[in-house]
Amino acid sequence: MAAPQRRSPRILTVKSSRYLTPHMIRVTLTGDGLADFPEGQEGAHCKLAFPREGESFEAFSALYSEGRPKERVHPVRTYTVRSFRPESLEMDIDFVAHGDEGPATLWAQSAAPGDFLAFMGPGPVKLTEFYADxxxxxxxxxxxxxxxxxxxxxxxxxxxxxxxxxxxxxxxxxxxxxxxxxxxxxxxxxxxxxxxxxxxxxxxxxxxxxxxxxxxxxxxxxxxxxxxxxxxxxxxxxxxxxxxxxxxxxxxxxxxxxxxxxxxxx
Ligand SMILES: Cc1cc2nc3c(=O)[nH]c(=O)nc-3n(C[C@H](O)[C@H](O)[C@H](O)COP(=O)(O)OP(=O)(O)OC[C@H]3O[C@@H](n4cnc5c(N)ncnc54)[C@H](O)[C@@H]3O)c2cc1C
Missing domain, CATH: 3.40.50.80 (Nucleotide-binding domain of ferredoxin-NADP reductase (FNR) module)
Incomplete structure (x- = not known):
């Protein structure tokens, strides 16, 4: 399946976050930006940009309002759309709590309702046709x-x-x-x-x-x-x-x- 058209990053906020298992954190994201999110993208990858410490929602969002910033301002990491519920505009992303101080892991470990990030993508779904024996x-x-x-x-x-x-x-x-x-x-x-x-x-x-x-x-x-x-x-x-x-x-x-x-x- 061709990758969906490139669109401006979506600024999403945390609705809830919980440890699914001891080393996996499920963060549920939401936001009006998901209103046009295509269905059937489970398994597709995305890029997530994480705010700097103390950065306000307004200052962060402004940097993505006209597309991806030309220069990298925030740490960006690759994740997978685990599930998307269009009726409630909710998306789950599962973060491994791998024990290193990576910015994505640190962000997920402390994610609380109202926290935010920029979502870029989705990229292509990995297997779209199932024809194997x-x-x-x-x-x-x-x-x-x-x-x-x-x-x-x-x-x-x-x-x-x-x-x-x-x-x-x-x-x-x-x-x-x-x-x-x-x-x-x-x-x-x-x-x-x-x-x-x-x-x-x-x-x-x-x-x-x-x-x-x-x-x-x-x-x-x-x-x-x-x-x-x-x-x-x-x-x-x-x-x-x-x-x-x-x-x-x-x-x-x-x-x-x-x-x-x-x-x-x-
Ligand atoms: C297409 C794609 C989809 C992905 N989807 C997911 C996903 O849905 N969920 C997910 O958790 N990860 C996913 N990843 C992996 C994720 O992008 C990396 O684990 C990333 O390095 C995490 O960023 P960080 O900021 O936590 O660590 P970084 O700052 O990148 O790295 C810090 C340190 O942590 C180590 N490290 C990174 N990841 C792991 C790990 N998993 N286990 C042990 N040590 C690690 C690095 O080697 C480094 O030493 C995906 C990667 C790709 C390419």
Whole structure:
């Protein structure tokens, strides 16, 4: 599906915020700007700009009233539309509480009704057509929102495997997953250490014959390996494989995006 047309950033305010699980914060955003938000964008990514400490709503909004500022004034991070309820103009975004002092995480940890941010996007939804005989979904916590939205959009008859790498047993979430998708939760309690859990698991999987589609995202080093495994190793067609690095150990997002552009990160 083509990306919806670029529009001025939407200034949204926090309606509520809560810990969905010990390491996942669900922030519900609202605002008149959502009146023209397209439906069916669950799983699409967006860019969020966060205000500076003490910045007023008026001063912040003014900077986005004529589009994206030419120069970066605020920290901007990439997130996923987890759900959108047009009738109440509410959008949920799930933030991993990963324990680092990143501006997005800090903002989400203290988000309270009336707080605000600028929402840019949405970008394209990752999987819009479901035609596979078998699906492979793999996600760490940063990619749980895209994985969950994708699984919820699949036909009820879908078959395959979904692997979620989470920080603790209690980070399991309720997701509406087709019965034919076998789910595995892998616990890796320190996300700051490299993890081979998903790689080992997928290496040991038996891939059936037939057309395979993937939705795989997470830490860049893991993604690099998984890309080799599923595309080069298993020959899954590039067009059928959504596989993307969402963050990288030791790099803040801007550095990670730069490394991706230079082909140095997954
Ligand atoms: C298309 C796309 C969609 C995404 N959707 C989501 C989403 O819905 N929810 C979500 O939580 N994240 C999502 N991410 C990942 C998110 O953009 C990054 O995790 C981002 O770095 C968080 O910003 P920050 O300000 O918290 O940390 P930064 O300032 O970017 O980084 C600070 C430090 O934290 C580390 N770090 C960053 N993220 C993680 C993590 N998940 N686990 C452990 N350490 C980390 C970095 O390596 C760095 O050392 C998405 C990324 C992409 C590309």
């Amino acid at each position: 078998w699906y492979l979904v793999a996600a760490d916590m940063s990619a749980l929102p895209v994985a969950a939205a994708t699984l919820e959009a699949m036909p009820e008859t879908a078959r395959g495997v979904a692997i979620f790498e989470i920080h603790s047993e209690d980070d399991r979430q309720e997701i509406d997953i087709p019965e034919g998708i076998k789910t595995h939760w892998l616990v890796q309690d320190d996300p700051h250490l490299p993890s081979a859990a998903q790689i080992d698991f997928i290496r040991g999987l038996e891939f059936p014959d037939g057309r395979i589609q993937t939705c795989i995202a997470g830490e860049s080093g893991v993604i690099r390996e998984l890309r080799l495994l599923v595309q080069t190793g298993r020959g899954i067609d590039k067009a059928d494989a959504y596989i993307s690095g969402y963050w990288k150990l030791g790099l803040v997002e801007d550095q990670h995006q730069q490394a991706k552009r230079e082909g140095l990160a997954g």
